[in-house]
Amino acid sequence: MIRRNRVAIAVAGGMAAVLALVMWTSDTTVLRGTNVAQTEQVGAAAQGDYGDVQEPLAPPTSEEAVAEDEAADDPAAGAPEGQAAPAPSGPRITLVGKSVPKMGDVVQDGDGRTLYRFDKDTAKPAAKSNCVDQCAVTWPPLLSNGSTPALQGVDPALVSTVERADGSEQVTLDGWPLYTYAKDEAPGQWKGQGVGGTWFVVQPNGKRNVECLPPGVTAPSA
Numbered sequence: 001m002i003r004r005n006r007v008a009i010a011v012a013g014g015m016a017a018v019l020a021l022v023m024w025t026s027d028t029t030v031l032r033g034t035n036v037a038q039t040e041q042v043g044a045a046a047q048g049d050y051g052d053v054q055e056p057l058a059p060p061t062s063e064e065a066v067a068e069d070e071a072a073d074d075p076a077a078g079a080p081e082g083q084a085a086p087a088p089s090g091p092r093i094t095l096v097g098k099s100v101p102k103m104g105d106v107v108q109d110g111d112g113r114t115l116y117r118f119d120k121d122t123a124k125p126a127a128k129s130n131c132v133d134q135c136a137v138t139w140p141p142l143l144s145n146g147s148t149p150a151l152q153g154v155d156p157a158l159v160s161t162v163e164r165a166d167g168s169e170q171v172t173l174d175g176w177p178l179y180t181y182a183k184d185e186a187p188g189q190w191k192g193q194g195v196g197g198t199w200f201v202v203q204p205n206g207k208r209n210v211e212c213l214p215p216g217v218t219a220p221s222a
Contacts, residue, residue, distance in 0.1 A: 091110070091145070092110075092145070092147050092149070092150055093109070093110070093142065093144060093145060093147070093149040093150070093171060094109055094110030094149060094150040094151075094152070095107055095108075095109065095115075095149050095150070095151050095152070095154045095159065095171070095173070096108045096109070096110070096152045096153060096154070097152065097153030097154045097203075097204030098152075098153055100188065102211065102212055103190055103193075103201060103209060103211050103212055104203075104209060104211050105203045105204055105209060106190070106201050106202070106203065106209060107154065107173065107178075107201075107202050107203065107204055108187070108188075109142065109180065110150070111187060112187025112188055113180045113184060113187060114180070114181070114184060114188070114189065114190045114192070114201055115142060115173075115178045115179065115180060115201070115202050116139065116178070116179045116180070116181060116192050116193075116199050116200060116201055116202055117173070117176040117177070117178065117179070117199075117200060117202045117206070117208065118130070118131055118139070118176075118177070118179065118198060118199055119197075119198040119199075119200070119208075119220065120198055121176060121177050122175075123172070123174060123175030123176045123206070124175050126175075127160070127162035127172045127175045127176070127177060128162065128177075129141065129162060129164050129165075129170055129177040131177075131179065132164075132165055132166075137182065138181070138182050138183075139179040139180070139181060139182070139192070139199070140179060140180050140182060141164065141168075141170045141177060141178070141179055142170060142171045142177075142178040142179060142180065143168050143169060143170055143171070144161045144169040144170065144171050146169070149171060153204055154173070154204050155204070155205075158173055158174045158205070158206055159171065159172070159173060160172045160175070162177055173202060173204075173206045174205065174206025174207075175206065176202065176206050178202065179199075181195075181199075190212065193209075193211075193212055193213065193214070194212075194213040194214045194217035195214075197217050197218070197220075208220065
């Protein structure tokens with residue numbers, strides 16, 4: 001009887017040990033799987049956050065290479081989107097030769113202001129402006145911005161520039177430096193016509209316009 005009880009107790013103990021071993025093995029497997037999964041997630045997060053792993057860059061296509069070369073040659077093309085290209089030094093100069101009522105043939109700038117020449121300047125053999133200081137305030141010289149003027153009704157062969165005393169470049173027509181008049185308050189006016197017997201509206205050929213002279217002013221003989 002005692003022997004039988006000892007056998008039963010031994011069997012029961014063995015089964016308990018086997019059951020405990022099975023449970024420990026299962027827990028270890030689950031724990032190991034969990035650790036592996038967590039390690040993979042941490043690794044993936046590290047790569048995503050810090051960029052440790054990057055896809056290799058594909059070589060540019062021929063079209064992309066051409067576009068990059070063009071951008072390098074053209075500074076405006078390489079400017080950020082929405083950013084304007086460098087602005088030019090100023091608006092382009094325009095000379096317009098036309099005929100107007102009463103006055104006849106005149107030259108105006110792009111804003112419709114009448115242009116004049118000064119008899120105390122020289123045109124040949126070399127152009128020279130003698131209107132400086134306060135004279136240039138009353139008679140603002142038509143200055144070049146470095147670009148070729150836009151011309152309408154004016155022979156390009158007659159248009160050039162001359163360097164003024166201050167180093168600026170003044171537009172000339174047939175050698176005569178060109179000016180506007182400060183007292184012309186609106187486009188198309190010619191209040192400077194005949195002033196001092198030396199200022200005259202200029203014609204498209206560079207000659208004086210001697211129409212509509214004020215009282216007491218006599219047209220020069222040449």
